[in-house]
Amino acid sequence: MIKYLLKKEFKQIIRNPFLPKMIFMFPLMVLLVFPWAASYEIKNLNLSVIDNDHSTYSRRLTQTIISSNYFRLTDKSASYAQALKSIESNKADIILEIPQNFEKKIINREPVKVMLSANSVNGMKGGIATTYLSMIIGNFNSTLVSELYPEIAGNSSNIIQVDSQFRFNKHLNYQVFMVPALMVMILTLLCGFLPAVSIVFEKELGTMEQINVSPVPKMTFILAKLIPFWIIGFISITIGFTVAWLDYGLIPVGHFYIIYTFAAIYILAISGMGIVISNFASTLQQAVFIVFFFMMLFIMLSGLYTPVDSMPEWAKWIAAFNPLKHLMIVMRSIYLKGSNFIQLGGELAALLGFAVFFNGLAVLSYKKTN
Amino acid sequence: MIMKQLWSFIKKEFHHIFRDKTTVMILLLMPVIQIILFGFALSTEVKDTKVVVLANTNDDATQRIIDRMDASEYFDVAIMAHNSNEINAAFRDGKAKLAMVFENHFSENLKHTGTAHIQLIADATDPNAATSFMFYASNIITSYQQDISQSGGGMIQPEVKMLYNPQMISAFNFVPGVLGMIMILICAMMTSIAIVREKEMGTMEILLVSPMKPIYTILSKIAPYFVLSVINFITIMLLSVFVLKVPIVGSFMSLLAVSLLYIFVALALGLLISTLTSSQLAAMMISGMGLMIPVMLLSGMIFPVENMPPFLRFISNFVPARWYIDAVKTIMIKGLSITAVLKDIGVLVLMGTVLVAISLKKFKVRLE
Numbered sequence: 162m163i164k165y166l167l168k169k170e171f172k173q174i175i176r177n178p179f180l181p182k183m184i185f186m187f188p189l190m191v192l193l194v195f196p197w198a199a200s201y202e203i204k205n206l207n208l209s210v211i212d213n214d215h216s217t218y219s220r221r222l223t224q225t226i227i228s229s230n231y232f233r234l235t236d237k238s239a240s241y242a243q244a245l246k247s248i249e250s251n252k253a254d255i256i257l258e259i260p261q262n263f264e265k266k267i268i269n270r271e272p273v274k275v276m277l278s279a280n281s282v283n284g285m286k287g288g289i290a291t292t293y294l295s296m297i298i299g300n301f302n303s304t305l306v307s308e309l310y311p312e313i314a315g316n317s318s319n320i321i322q323v324d325s326q327f328r329f330n331k332h333l334n335y336q337v338f339m340v341p342a343l344m345v346m347i348l349t350l351l352c353g354f355l356p357a358v359s360i361v362f363e364k365e366l367g368t369m370e371q372i373n374v375s376p377v378p379k380m381t382f383i384l385a386k387l388i389p390f391w392i393i394g395f396i397s398i399t400i401g402f403t404v405a406w407l408d409y410g411l412i413p414v415g416h417f418y419i420i421y422t423f424a425a426i427y428i429l430a431i432s433g434m435g436i437v438i439s440n441f442a443s444t445l446q447q448a449v450f451i452v453f454f455f456m457m458l459f460i461m462l463s464g465l466y467t468p469v470d471s472m473p474e475w476a477k478w479i480a481a482f483n484p485l486k487h488l489m490i491v492m493r494s495i496y497l498k499g500s501n502f503i504q505l506g507g508e509l510a511a512l513l514g515f516a517v518f519f520n521g522l523a524v525l526s527y528k529k530t531n
Numbered sequence: 532m533i534m535k536q537l538w539s540f541i542k543k544e545f546h547h548i549f550r551d552k553t554t555v556m557i558l559l560l561m562p563v564i565q566i567i568l569f570g571f572a573l574s575t576e577v578k579d580t581k582v583v584v585l586a587n588t589n590d591d592a593t594q595r596i597i598d599r600m601d602a603s604e605y606f607d608v609a610i611m612a613h614n615s616n617e618i619n620a621a622f623r624d625g626k627a628k629l630a631m632v633f634e635n636h637f638s639e640n641l642k643h644t645g646t647a648h649i650q651l652i653a654d655a656t657d658p659n660a661a662t663s664f665m666f667y668a669s670n671i672i673t674s675y676q677q678d679i680s681q682s683g684g685g686m687i688q689p690e691v692k693m694l695y696n697p698q699m700i701s702a703f704n705f706v707p708g709v710l711g712m713i714m715i716l717i718c719a720m721m722t723s724i725a726i727v728r729e730k731e732m733g734t735m736e737i738l739l740v741s742p743m744k745p746i747y748t749i750l751s752k753i754a755p756y757f758v759l760s761v762i763n764f765i766t767i768m769l770l771s772v773f774v775l776k777v778p779i780v781g782s783f784m785s786l787l788a789v790s791l792l793y794i795f796v797a798l799a800l801g802l803l804i805s806t807l808t809s810s811q812l813a814a815m816m817i818s819g820m821g822l823m824i825p826v827m828l829l830s831g832m833i834f835p836v837e838n839m840p841p842f843l844r845f846i847s848n849f850v851p852a853r854w855y856i857d858a859v860k861t862i863m864i865k866g867l868s869i870t871a872v873l874k875d876i877g878v879l880v881l882m883g884t885v886l887v888a889i890s891l892k893k894f895k896v897r898l899e
């Protein structure tokens with residue numbers, strides 16, 4: 162019986178004017194466009210400098226900052242009020258104010274304060290901008306120390322040399338961070354939205370009635386709805402792998418079979434959820450809305466772009482029940498760190514749990530009577 | 532007469548929507564939950580990052596640095612490793628994000644040769660988080676070094692001031708974004724699905740043969756969504772002021788004016804989609820893929836538009852939410868007057884006019 166039901170599902174998908182196109186175009190679009198748009202890689206921050214000292218050192222500081230490639234000098238302002246104008250009009254992201262007697266104080270070994278004012282309407286961007294600028298100033302500081310007082314820097318006491326190393330993503334490339342996570346998004350949107358729509362669609366068309374009066378067991382019906390999305394998921398994620406490799410040169414450090422196994426479980430879980438929603442919804446509008454609502458929550462709490470570690474405890478607790486968060490960890494770990502099944506055991510258990518829960522609920526909540 | 536007819540049509544539409552309890556509930560709750568989540572859950576601050584430490588010689592200086600790390604709000608020394616394999620394992624299992632490796636005889640080297648080495652290894656899977664905690668960790672080490680040497684090590688001291696949003700609360704950025712998104716969702720997505728639904732069901736035919744002018748049919752269709760949007764706008768404002776403590780620095784009236792304009796543009800978009808499509812599924816896909824995703828990605832709601840490559844920046848000009856969000860940020864958070872957002876307003880007016888013109892031209896009184 163399932164054979165015929167599957168045949169029906171596939172025909173429905175293939176004959177749909179844009180579903181087949183979407184299955185191919187969606188992963189392509191997401192992976193080709195998103196990593197460029199969804200970027201917090203900070204380059205070319207606009208800097209407005211107020212130089213009240215006009216000295217060699219103040220010019221050198223400005224020069225050092227600009228040559229770091231993180232900052233671009235937009236303007237030199239005469240006063241703070243003027244610099245604030247460029248922030249208000251979004252021409253500058255951060256202001257550096259160098260005080261009078263900057264050079265004099267350095268030579269006299271007195272501490273001197275420079276003022277950094279960042280536009281933090283977007284707190285994240287403001288934070289990154291000040292961190293970078295402080296780091297550059299710190300380096301400039303050490304250069305000055307070793308230049309002016311070689312006796313401190315060179316031989317005398319108590320120098321701790323810090324050697325920093327970034328692992329798994331050496332060049333701090335933001336796309337490397339986003340691409341594996343975007344594959345999770347592709348799976349979620351395709352395999353979560355479409356099943357939710359597919360049953361409600363049958364309800365609205367009235368064809369659901371026909372299934373309900375047929376001898377098809379509930380389990381078989383749900384299974385026939387799930388299997389096509391499984392295959393769609395596999396196709397789209399394979400396209401994803403190819404694009405990641407061709408366009409970003411990104412190949413998982415770990416094994417493909419581990420990713421596929423996790424993806425298989427995940428697709429089951431997320432399409433199960435879609436089907437549960439469509440069982441409860443009576444119109445397409447409703448279904449779309451509910452799915453959208455949950456997707457939004459899941460995506461926000463998945464660690465896609467703000468780390469789960471930075472969330473408050475209650476949010477972390479909610480995130481633990483978020484299938485997206487788990488697959489996000491899995492994808493990034495396998496792609497960048499080469500983790501294996503044992504290291505991802507917790508995620509495996511969680512995803513299996515979701516798959517059983519949602520599909521169990523899907524079968525239970527599907528009622529053949531109205 | 533016409534007003535009475537129009538009124539009964541509007542009443543019909545309201546019944547349509549408000550009898551669907553689930554949808555109305557979600558419509559009204561969604562902004563609440565989103566605002567609360569965005570406001571409280573999403574942040575990028577470095578807090579209690581797990582650190583793994585490898586120190587073969589447990590001496591005075593290492594212990595002090597470790598204590599300082601542990602005492603700071605940024606870090607939590609979770610694991611004391613005994614060899615580098617344990618560090619690798621901690622990274623792989625996700626048990627630590629930063630490793631701190633002291634060289635052998637750290638304290639002795641510091642005393643006798645004057646230099647000692649610490650290696651910091653960060654899990655750079657998330658590049659920005661890695662940069663931040665690397666920066667905080669080096670600062671802690673530097674401050675320790677300054678305390679023991681008492682030399683004027685840090686001569687230039689940066690003093691940081693975060694403008695408009697001193698606590699770097701993410702809600703400041705998200706409130707305008709959520710506004711921009713919810714309006715598109717309600718006005719454009721819901722309106723287009725609702726109109727196309729009548730087409731699909733065949734009831735549109737009935738409406739079109741009624742003595743009502745098509746324009747009134749349309750007006751009555753969009754009226755409830757307009758009301759819902761305004762309610763949501765007010766909820767979001769109340770929540771952000773009283774719960775999230777995001778103040779409305781500028782004038783509320785200008786904010787309201789810009790929002791009404793944006794709602795108008797969003798409704799016009801919904802109208803256009805409904806005249807172009809004939810099935811609910813298509814309307815949903817177009818508004819989902821063609822509107823929601825651009826709003827989330829290209830509007831500056833989450834990711835700053837300035838960082839994008841020129842091509843995407845160009846496209847983002849056509850996303851109404853981008854202009855609206857910019858205007859809201861300017862008025863509400865920066866507190867500038869309405870004259871600072873004239874450009875945004877101009878673009879939105881232009882978009883609204885063009886959209887309405889096209890959809891009126893495309894609107895067919897007859898169904899084939």
